[in-house]
Amino acid sequence: MSAEVRYYSRSGHTRKLAEAIAKGAGCSAQAMPRALTEKTDVLFIGSGLYAASLDKNLRSWLEALDPSMVGKAVLFSTAMFSKRALALMEKILTAKGIKVESETLFAKSDPDAAALKAAEEFGRKYGA
Numbered sequence: 001m002s003a004e005v006r007y008y009s010r011s012g013h014t015r016k017l018a019e020a021i022a023k024g025a026g027c028s029a030q031a032m033p034r035a036l037t038e039k040t041d042v043l044f045i046g047s048g049l050y051a052a053s054l055d056k057n058l059r060s061w062l063e064a065l066d067p068s069m070v071g072k073a074v075l076f077s078t079a080m081f082s083k084r085a086l087a088l089m090e091k092i093l094t095a096k097g098i099k100v101e102s103e104t105l106f107a108k109s110d111p112d113a114a115a116l117k118a119a120e121e122f123g124r125k126y127g128a
Helices: 013-025 056-064 082-096 113-128
Strands: 002-007 030-033 040-047 071-079 105-108
Touching: 002 013, 002 056, 002 113, 013 030, 013 040, 013 071, 013 105, 013 113, 040 082, 040 113, 056 082, 071 082, 071 113, 105 113
Parallel strands: 002 030, 002 040, 040 071, 071 105
Antiparallel strands: none
16 A cells, blocks of 8 residues: 655644644655655545635645545644644545545644654554
């Protein structure tokens, strides 16, 4: 099974979560806008929430994503209060016909050691 991790992070919090997921999944975490170059079975996608929305660069990347390149998407997010980024990403992906795993991963703000351990297990569960 192949897995890829893509993320958008302004503060570095989502990057930390992405790197832990990638470790569990046995791949590397790549910051957006790095495109997929080959089909992947599992695409982990993560972002924070910015002014109650997705960053415009992330939104553009999701909208341009070729559904034939993705077996399924698995979503993760960091934010101080809201899990809204997960729903916003899911809405874009499902509208494109990309299957989205129902289980997601959310860490409040800067992920602590327990959150990073959970992220690594999450990566192992869906990506390895």
